[in-house]
Amino acid sequence: PESKRHQFWETQPVGQYRDKENADLPDGSIEPATPPSEVKQEPYNLPSSYEWCTCDVNSEDAMAEIYALLTNNYVEDDDNMFRFDYSVDFLRWALRPPGYFPNWHIGVRAKTSKKLVAFITGVPARIRVKESVINMAEINFLCVHKKLRSKRLAPVLIKEVTRRVHLENLWHAAYTAGVVLPTPVATCQYWHRSLNPKKLIDVGFSRLGARNTMSRTIRLYRLPRETVTPGFRAMERRDVAKVTALLRGYLAQFSVAPVFTEADVEYWLLPLENVVNSYVVENPESREVTDFASFYTLPSTVIGNEQYSVLKAAYSYYNVSGATPIAQLMNDVLIMAKRCDYDVFNALDIMHNEDFLKELKFGPGDGHLHYYLYNYRMKEALKPAELGLVLL
Numbered sequence: 001p002e003s004k005r006h007q008f009w010e011t012q013p014v015g016q017y018r019d020k021e022n023a024d025l026p027d028g029s030i031e032p033a034t035p036p037s038e039v040k041q042e043p044y045n046l047p048s049s050y051e052w053c054t055c056d057v058n059s060e061d062a063m064a065e066i067y068a069l070l071t072n073n074y075v076e077d078d079d080n081m082f083r084f085d086y087s088v089d090f091l092r093w094a095l096r097p098p099g100y101f102p103n104w105h106i107g108v109r110a111k112t113s114k115k116l117v118a119f120i121t122g123v124p125a126r127i128r129v130k131e132s133v134i135n136m137a138e139i140n141f142l143c144v145h146k147k148l149r150s151k152r153l154a155p156v157l158i159k160e161v162t163r164r165v166h167l168e169n170l171w172h173a174a175y176t177a178g179v180v181l182p183t184p185v186a187t188c189q190y191w192h193r194s195l196n197p198k199k200l201i202d203v204g205f206s207r208l209g210a211r212n213t214m215s216r217t218i219r220l221y222r223l224p225r226e227t228v229t230p231g232f233r234a235m236e237r238r239d240v241a242k243v244t245a246l247l248r249g250y251l252a253q254f255s256v257a258p259v260f261t262e263a264d265v266e267y268w269l270l271p272l273e274n275v276v277n278s279y280v281v282e283n284p285e286s287r288e289v290t291d292f293a294s295f296y297t298l299p300s301t302v303i304g305n306e307q308y309s310v311l312k313a314a315y316s317y318y319n320v321s322g323a324t325p326i327a328q329l330m331n332d333v334l335i336m337a338k339r340c341d342y343d344v345f346n347a348l349d350i351m352h353n354e355d356f357l358k359e360l361k362f363g364p365g366d367g368h369l370h371y372y373l374y375n376y377r378m379k380e381a382l383k384p385a386e387l388g389l390v391l392l
């Protein structure tokens with residue numbers, strides 16, 4: 001894809017293909033900070049029939065509009081069989097972390113109909129990149145209505161969120177995408193573990209293996225009702241301090257990872273019904289919290305299937321195997337997901353996930369998720385196992 005031109009991305013402070021020849025460029029920021037007074041004060045120009053709006057995530061109506069735009073126009077898999085169906089509760093959770101900026105929830109409306117036709121968001125995050133801890137923005141939910149595609153609206157949305165992040169004196173960002181852009185800091189593979197194989201085959205997510213019958217396949221993925229690890233239970237507020245210590249210690253080994261405070265752990269990792277599930281292993285004798293595991297809930301719309309309309313999917317989030325073998329810990333998580341009626345459990349090959357994927361009968365997905373940093377050059381791409389960051 002090096003020959004492919006990136007008219008917009010070539011203008012941005014991101015690793016450029018042409019940098020390859022320039023091996024002596026150091027890793028780190030590409031551009032210096034700009035004095036706040038020099039940051040463009042007014043929004044970028046939109047095509048004349050569109051206008052900017054700030055979406056108030058505390059408003060039911062605004063959330064309904066955001067939900068409607070995304071559920072009909074957001075990310076689909078390569079075969080256009082599934083489309084992410086982020087729930088309103090999930091979006092509120094994803095967009096209001098401690099210290100969030102309301103004006104980083106950016107919409108575009110058609111002036112006449114006032115219809116929401118595009119969206120992009122940022123939330124603040126403290127992320128360590130190698131030895132540097134950087135306050136940055138996590139960019140997500142970039143979406144242009146299907147009817148307005150290929151009109152170069154995305155670069156305007158990206159420049160506008162960049163401008164608003166700059167106004168808060170922040171100069172870096174992290175984002176992920178299924179598409180290849182200049183230039184990934186890491187490229188990960190996603191894996192799927194069937195929990196409801198019959199439904200997955202009926203919707204075309206999985207195919208029956210040549211030498212396998214349906215009943216053999218159902219038996220292959222069967223899970224017990226009960227977890228096996230003594231002290232395995234749902235996380236509670238009283239666990240926040242111990243989970244924070246456990247997680248901070250664990251994430252220190254990765255090249256890119258969030259730096260979580262107790263407030264972050266309380267916000268991002270306490271169970272929230274239909275949004276995030278989290279579990280601890282508390283040693284019955286010592287009362288020590290030795291392990292942690294979590295997943296988030298992100299259903300996908302099944303596009304054009306009479307029998308089913310939604311695929312209930314769980315996504316591996318942050319997991320720490322301390323005293324429990326990671327395959328045993330994650331198998332207990334699979335058992336909980338199956339008990340909560342999930343159809344599939346997804347995971348990326350990041351952190352130590354490779355240590356359980358094959359053993360727990362995950363199969364490889366058909367695409368990749370690329371990780372990006374804005375305004376940070378990293379000459380050598382990272383291996384997925386060096387990544388300790390999960391974006392929603």
Ligand SMILES: CCCCCCCCCCCCCC(=O)CSCCNC(=O)CCNC(=O)[C@H](O)C(C)(C)COP(=O)(O)OP(=O)(O)OC[C@H]1O[C@@H](n2cnc3c(N)ncnc32)[C@H](O)[C@@H]1OP(=O)(O)O
Nearest residue numbers: 006007008009140141142143144149150151152153154171
């Ligand atoms: C210091 C703070 C910095 C903050 C900002 C950091 C950067 C944040 C960056 C954003 C991170 C978002 C992360 C995130 O949300 C998670 S990735 C999910 C993105 N959303 C979707 O895939 C939803 C369905 N697709 C769409 O809505 C449209 O196709 C979108 C809106 C994707 C593109 O709309 P379009 O109508 O199809 O296309 P044009 O308007 O004509 O524009 C074409 C240009 O857009 C470039 N493009 C395409 N997809 C992209 C993507 N996923 N990231 C970045 N750039 C993307 C493309 O390379 C081309 O530029 P080039 O000509 O240079 O190649």
Ligand SMILES: CN(C)Cc1n[nH]c2ccc(-c3ccc(F)cc3OCCn3ccnc3)cc12
Nearest residue numbers: 075076077082084176177178190346347391392
């Ligand atoms: C991360 N966050 C930014 C959303 C996002 N954007 N683009 C994506 C491309 C892949 C994945 C992904 C991540 C982990 C995973 F286990 C499966 C995935 O996609 C399966 C294929 N698919 C796409 C849509 N419906 C199904 C997420 C994303």
